[in-house]
Amino acid sequence: MTAILHVEGLGKRFGGFVALDSIELEVQDGERLGLIGPNGSGKSTLVNCICGTLQNETGSVRFAGQALDGLSAHERTRRGLARSFQLPRPFGSLSLMDNLRIPILYTVNARGGARAIGNEAIVARCRDLLGEVGLVAKADRLPRDLTQIEMRKLELARAMAAEPKLLIADEVMAGLSHNEVDEIIALLIRLNDQGVTVIMIEHIMRAVMEVSQRLAVLVAGRKIADGAPKDVVRDPEVVKAYLGE
Amino acid sequence: MRGVPFILCLIAAAAVIFACGRWIDNSYAFFAAYVVVQYIVLGTAWNILGGYTGYVNFGVTAFFAIGAYSTVVLYKLVPALPLPVMVLVGGVMAGLVGLGTGYLTLRLRGVFFSIATLALAVVVQTLITNWDFVGGARGAYVLRPRVAPLIGGEYVQYLFLVMLGLCVIVLATARAIERSALGYGFTAIRDDEAAAEASGVPTLKLKLIATTLSGGFMGMAGAPLPYYVTYLDPASGFSLNYAVNAIAMPLIGGMNSWVGPIVGAVLVGGLQEYLRVTISSAVNVLVVGVLLVVFVIAAPQGIVGLFQRKK
Ligand SMILES: Nc1ncnc2c1ncn2[C@@H]1O[C@H](COP(=O)(O)OP(=O)(O)O)[C@@H](O)[C@H]1O
Ligand SMILES: [Mg+2]
Numbered sequence: 001m002t003a004i005l006h007v008e009g010l011g012k013r014f015g016g017f018v019a020l021d022s023i024e025l026e027v028q029d030g031e032r033l034g035l036i037g038p039n040g041s042g043k044s045t046l047v048n049c050i051c052g053t054l055q056n057e058t059g060s061v062r063f064a065g066q067a068l069d070g071l072s073a074h075e076r077t078r079r080g081l082a083r084s085f086q087l088p089r090p091f092g093s094l095s096l097m098d099n100l101r102i103p104i105l106y107t108v109n110a111r112g113g114a115r116a117i118g119n120e121a122i123v124a125r126c127r128d129l130l131g132e133v134g135l136v137a138k139a140d141r142l143p144r145d146l147t148q149i150e151m152r153k154l155e156l157a158r159a160m161a162a163e164p165k166l167l168i169a170d171e172v173m174a175g176l177s178h179n180e181v182d183e184i185i186a187l188l189i190r191l192n193d194q195g196v197t198v199i200m201i202e203h204i205m206r207a208v209m210e211v212s213q214r215l216a217v218l219v220a221g222r223k224i225a226d227g228a229p230k231d232v233v234r235d236p237e238v239v240k241a242y243l244g245e
Numbered sequence: 246m247r248g249v250p251f252i253l254c255l256i257a258a259a260a261v262i263f264a265c266g267r268w269i270d271n272s273y274a275f276f277a278a279y280v281v282v283q284y285i286v287l288g289t290a291w292n293i294l295g296g297y298t299g300y301v302n303f304g305v306t307a308f309f310a311i312g313a314y315s316t317v318v319l320y321k322l323v324p325a326l327p328l329p330v331m332v333l334v335g336g337v338m339a340g341l342v343g344l345g346t347g348y349l350t351l352r353l354r355g356v357f358f359s360i361a362t363l364a365l366a367v368v369v370q371t372l373i374t375n376w377d378f379v380g381g382a383r384g385a386y387v388l389r390p391r392v393a394p395l396i397g398g399e400y401v402q403y404l405f406l407v408m409l410g411l412c413v414i415v416l417a418t419a420r421a422i423e424r425s426a427l428g429y430g431f432t433a434i435r436d437d438e439a440a441a442e443a444s445g446v447p448t449l450k451l452k453l454i455a456t457t458l459s460g461g462f463m464g465m466a467g468a469p470l471p472y473y474v475t476y477l478d479p480a481s482g483f484s485l486n487y488a489v490n491a492i493a494m495p496l497i498g499g500m501n502s503w504v505g506p507i508v509g510a511v512l513v514g515g516l517q518e519y520l521r522v523t524i525s526s527a528v529n530v531l532v533v534g535v536l537l538v539v540f541v542i543a544a545p546q547g548i549v550g551l552f553q554r555k556k
Contacts, residue, residue, distance in 0.1 A: 053439055072449075073442035082443070089440040091433050093501070102433045105426040107445030162445060 003062075004029040004166055004197050005050070010059030012042075012049055019045045021221045022059060027166070032188070032198045034212030034229065038241060041218040043201045044086050047168050051083045052076045064165060077107050080165030084158070084172050086201075088151035090143035096154060097139045100126040103162040115163070129157045132187055134180070149175045156184070166197040173204050185210050209233075217241070248421050255413045263406060267398070275401045279473060281514040282408045283466055287487065288494035288506035289415050290462030294455045295492065296500030297428065299435030300351070302456075304362030305463060305488040307369040308339040312464030313482045315339075316471045317379045320387050327394070328407050328469060335468030336461040342369075343460020347453045354438075366483065374479045384478025387471040404469050415462050419503040431455060463491070489530065490514070493537045499549025508548050 007025040011018070020042045027033050037043050048054035050061055052073035061068045068076055082103070091099050101122055109116040117125065130136040133153040135146075143151060156172045169188065173181050185207055192198050202208050208215065208229070215232040217225040219241040225232045232238060266275055287309065295301050312335030319331050342365075350361040374382050393403030422428045430451045433441035441448050467487075471477045490513065498509025513536065517529045544551055 051443060053443060072447075073439070074445045074447050077443060077445040085440065085443070089437045089443075091436040091440065093436055094429075094432060098429065098432075102429055102441065102446065103444040105429055106433075106447075109426070110445060158440075158444060 002029050003027065004031075004064055005199075006062040007046075007050065008060050008062070010046070010049055010056050010061065012045055012054065012056045019221050020049065020056070023218075023221075023223055025216060025223065025226070027197060027199060030192070030195060030197055032192050032200065032211055032213045034208045034215045035199055035201045035218065036203070036208060036215065037218035042221040043218055044170055045221075046218065047083055047170050047199075047201070051081055051168070074106070077103070077162055077164075078110055080163075081168070082107075082159040082162040082164035082166070083168040084152070084155035084170050086170040088143075088148070088155050090146075090151055090154055090158075092143055095140050095142060096130060096135055096146075097123065097126045099143065099154060100129050100158055100161040103158055107162040126161070129161055132160070133157045134183065149180075152176075153184075156187075160191065164196060166199065167191060168199045168201070170201045171203065173202055173207055181207055205233075247424070248417060251420060252413070252417045255416055259409045259413050263409060266402070266405065270398075272399050272401055275399070275405045276473075277518045279401065279405045279408055280518060281510055282405070282412050283469075284490055284494055284510035284514045285507050286408065286412050286415050286466040287463060287491040288498070288510050289419050289503060290459050290466060291491040292495040292500055292503075292506050293419060293422065293462070294459035296495050296505070297422065297431035297435065298452060298455045300452065300455070301359045301492070302362045302459065303359050303488060303492075304346075304364075304366040304369075305491040306483040306485070307362075307366040308343060308460045308463035309467035309470075309487050309491075310369060310373065310479075310482040311339040311342055312336065312467030313470040313477060314373055314379050315464070316468045317385050317387065317477060320471065321378070321385075328403070328472065329410075332407065332411065332465050332468040336465035339464020339467070340457045340461025342464075343456040343458075344453060346460070347456030351449060351452045351456065366488070370479055370483045373482070380478065382479060384476055384481075385471070386476050389472050389475050400472070404473055407469055408466075411465055415465075416503055416507070418458070418462075419506075423503060427451065427454065486530065489533055489537075490517075493533050495547070497536055497540045497547055499547030499553075501546065501553075502549055505547050505549045512548070 003026045005027040007023055010020055010023040012020040023046060035043055049056040052071060063079060063081055091102060104122050104125060127136055127139060130139050133156055135150060135153055138145065143154065146154065152172045156169055159167055173184055176184065181204060188198050188200060188211055200211050212229045214227065215229040216223055217232060217238050224241065225235045225238050266278060291302060291305060315335040315338045316331045319326050319334060346365055350358055353361055373379060379385055389400050391400065393400045396403060396406065430446045433444065433446050434448050434451060438448050474481060494509030494513050495506045497513055498507065499505030513533060516532065520528050520532060540547065
């Protein structure tokens with residue numbers, strides 16, 4: 001296997017606060033990586049730096065063989081990196097359908113080629129995606145009619161709509177019922193079977209253990225463990241970080 | 246092309262309106278109608294940036310006056326130039342300034358962008374006030390031809406026709422934007438810029454398209470002004486009325502659709518004209534101010550929004 005994502009010495013500060021301290025991370029093509037860590041350990045910040053929403057001060061990110069440094073977020077999305085926002089950021093004045101239309105128009109269609117689709121196909125695709133996350137009944141509603149949990153599902157669907165090579169799901173399962181968690185797990189694994197590499201940030205350990213083929217742990221902006229899930233959760237340093245919380 | 250029937254309808258409507266004007270054959274009616282149509286153009290132009298992408302431009306007069314003063318320059322250099330060409334030149338000039346402003350300011354968000362556009366209006370006004378060639382603070386006279394070219398009759402009829410044609414172009418553009426990927430991109434920017442970027446929307450490029458189109462159309466709206474007023478000085482070219490109206494009309498009519506600025510301009514512009522004739526021109530601004538406050542509080546989606554909600 002080859003690495004699709006390669007994060008090297010990535011550092012990010014907010015003022016004097018070091019949010020990320022020289023992070024090294026490699027994700028193989030087709031892999032499912034779990035990323036865990038206590039709240040505030042820098043997981044979402046790492047996602048923001050990988051996807052270009054924030055600019056890291058040091059280090060570099062390589063994706064699919066190319067350096068992403070200096071590229072804006074939309075260029076990274078077009079190259080096949082998609083993410084959900086932990087705090088949902090829906091397009092408030094657009095229906096759920098049209099929320100998904102944006103990445104189709106600006107990512108899938110902007111890439112051009114055979115995958116570019118016309119209006120009818122876009123509508124059908126949006127319906128399928130909403131169906132996958134269980135929101136098809138609300139296709140024509142506005143995001144403000146959704147619960148916080150449903151908005152997380154919308155976030156996931158919108159990331160999927162960009163047809164990424166690498167999908168980063170940032171705590172999309174928080175608050176979901178047991179059955180819903182199972183559905184999203186199945187969805188992520190199905191996507192992965194179709195060839196999408198997945199990074200899943202999650203607190204629900206059942207989901208983490210079920211989805212992750214490999215597990216990385218962030219604590220206070222540093223990666224303290226990376227390896228097979230069953231080994232990582234027994235790592236004394238990881239156990240200490242969680243119990244000490 | 247999907248937009249063709251709509252454009253034909255617009256042209257037909259404009260033709261009917263113009264034919265009615267010819268039939269009434271009253272020069273006051275033409276002068277009044279010109280103002281309303283000019284505000285449809287100005288309001289729609291403002292709305293392309295302010296309504297669609299959510300970037301509030303307070304510097305309307307800068308773009309409007311650039312259009313007006315580019316006509317003054319052309320009038321002095323090549324007076325024989327047909328008015329539509331002058332309108333085009335004014336639009337290009339204002340569009341370029343829009344592009345430049347966009348480049349310099351669009352990394353600013355929200356209120357900081359608005360303040361920067363306000364500063365732009367001050368800078369442009371200062372430059373023009375100190376530019377002798379266009380009359381400086383004294384102002385410039387522009388002789389209005391007595392007879393309208395092509396169509397005959399009074400020249401104001403020709404001014405109105407040109408503004409009507411411009412209105413067709415601007416409305417067709419606004420509606421085409423709304424239905425295109427560009428319009429969806431603008432809306433995504435307005436709703437959440439970071440999410441738009443994450444969805445692949447090239448936000449900087451789209452915002453530059455919006456500032457250029459918006460500025461260009463504002464300049465076009467201002468280009469015939471010297472012929473309309475025949476005497477243009479900075480006080481009239483940069484009148485606060487233009488900025489207030491260009492913002493108030495889409496806001497009152499509704500900012501989410503091309504219909505809004507039309508409704509706003511006809512209603513507010515018509516009311517202002519009525520008040521100007523019956524009471525005084527000073528009361529105009531007061532009325533717009535009150536309407537603006539009422540709508541911002543009671544109907545932020547404007548008049549069009551009131552109807553859409555009932556759906
Ligand atoms: N935009 C920001 N400005 C300042 N501090 C931030 C910002 N974003 C995150 N932080 C801080 O960085 C740390 C890591 O946050 P985050 O990446 O959201 O953690 P996690 O996702 O692991 O819970 C936290 O202490 C948080 O307060
Ligand atoms: Mg987080």
